[in-house]
Amino acid sequence: MVDSKDIILKAENISKQYRLGMVGTGTISHDLNRWWNRVRGKEDPYLQVGEANDRSTKSDSDYVWALQDINFEVKKGEVLGIIGKNGAGKSTLLKILSKVTGPTTGEIKTRGRIASLLEVGTGFHGEMTGRENIFLNGAILGMTKKEITAKIDEIIEFSGCQRYIDTPVKRYSSGMTVRLAFAVAAFLEPEILVIDEVLAVGDAEFQKKAIGKMQDISRGDGRTVLFVSHNMAAVKSLCTRALVLKNGKTTFEGDVEEAVMFYLEGSEVDSKVNTFHDRKGSGKLKIKEIEIQGKNKNKTPQTGFPFAITFSLDNNIQAKLNDVQMDLRIDDNLGQRIAWLSTSLVNFSEENEIVNKLVFKIDKLNLNKGIYYVTTYIMVKNEESDWIQNAFSFEVEEGDYYGNGASVSVSQSKALFNFKVSNVL
Known part of the structure; x- marks a missing residue:
């Protein structure tokens, strides 16, 4: 039993409601309605309305609960x-x-x-x-x-x-x-x-x-x-x-x-989902599907073996390679950045090709066993087109990195990857 004298801060039934698209608490009619209910000793009528704080869904209500019963x-x-x-x-x-x-x-x-x-x-x-x-x-x-x-x-x-x-x-x-x-x-x-x-x-x-x-x-x-x-x-x-x-x-x-x-x-996300909610950007060029490929097609990636991520893109403006930059940030399960991959580090043979798919390939994966989270970022002509925080996750299995029959950990602090990027028409 915790002694009440030890408690320095206590939050009791904390909720916070906002009105979407408005500055302040709402219209004069809403404020008058609230005041009239308060005068009569009744509950605020707008506490009974409003939706949960899920920014990924379209709202059908003017009110949203940023916090509920904390x-x-x-x-x-x-x-x-x-x-x-x-x-x-x-x-x-x-x-x-x-x-x-x-x-x-x-x-x-x-x-x-x-x-x-x-x-x-x-x-x-x-x-x-x-x-x-x-x-x-x-x-x-x-x-x-x-x-x-x-x-x-x-x-x-x-x-x-x-x-x-x-x-x-x-x-x-x-x-x-x-x-x-x-x-x-x-x-x-x-x-x-x-x-x-x-x-x-x-x-x-x-x-x-x-x-x-x-x-x-x-x-x-x-x-x-x-x-x-x-x-x-x-x-x-x-x-x-x-x-x-x-x-x-x-x-x-x-x-x-x-x-x-x-x-x-x-936070784990199916790597093949077609809709991402935690994203921002113009959407002129955006990711519509992701596929992970390990040692064998559609198998879990292994340390020391080939690894590829294929991004199918929704190219509404017929953007070309020389106008596009795509970056990937790979974090470990503690949220620490392990690597950053970018198309800006790759020379493409045909820069005038229209982008439909981008494939990031690593010949020898130097990630240890565990779950990793990928944030993606696409720019078109220096304009943010599609940014997705923790777009997907993937799991790496232990593998024989050095080819000597033993499974060992590899150094991956700010890992350097020898990777290739290709555009699949």
Whole structure:
């Protein structure tokens, strides 16, 4: 039984409703209807309408539930990971927890000060210097000038922005901005630190530094961290517990390892499906079907053996090879990038051919046993035509990479692939 004194944050029946295509809560008639029901002590009539937060489907309602009936508790010193696909409701939940926006129903109970790092440069004034913005953000967090002054040297040193600290923030890169924002949020000692995916903007050195600082905050100082990330390795190394969101609802809560596996299993996609929902772009040239081929046709790929991915394309504009660039990003089951393949690295013999199919071939696959996730990206004449996050997944079986009869692991950190691309008419 958890002692209620240990609970520092509690979310009770949190739901958030938005009206699609509108700024604000709706029309005057809707607002009057809501007010009249409230005066009479009745429930808001629009809480009974609205659809789930599934961005992949066409809406038949003007209302959508970005979040529905979210309940959880966070203990002091705990690091809660919040994971889910794009549009699952993670950022909406963090904004409610940070009091950037209010819930439609439900209540958030907290003990202590909350510091939020939700978007790059949130709360920063572009015309003010980095030093001035430290004082501004500290004041927003409820710190006195004396408290900020005592910490400012540590903040500046950790951010790595010493040279530019007296330069207006509008001249900072996104990476520099997030470095300074994180340093302010971390060093001004809030009881609860809320962090969205902004750390992905920073370089590898800063991400390592930031994760180390968050571990010190939670384990050493006993403060609480709520962490949203698509980097499963960071979630597993940092978090003590995790929450999985899907379409605005909680689908899993518990152990981090189990949560990550639950999320990844739910992300697997049949490699031959004809319709993808998590995509964007003009659609002038887009993927309509995918086929994976291993050692033998239609067999699971094996380490050390030939491997091919065939993309059948819907070419509505009769685009030609010299106008098209297609990239593939391959991630492992922790969300870490293993490889990036691109047609821009290949010389085609006939660049004026119309593109109908593209086949990426690897003569000797250097991926270890496991499940891999592929994100695809197509550009036509430098215009984004089809981008699909986690378009499909494939599983690799253990194989004899070195041809000596033994199955061994191969080095694949940022793997280099000798690959070919051909256009099939």
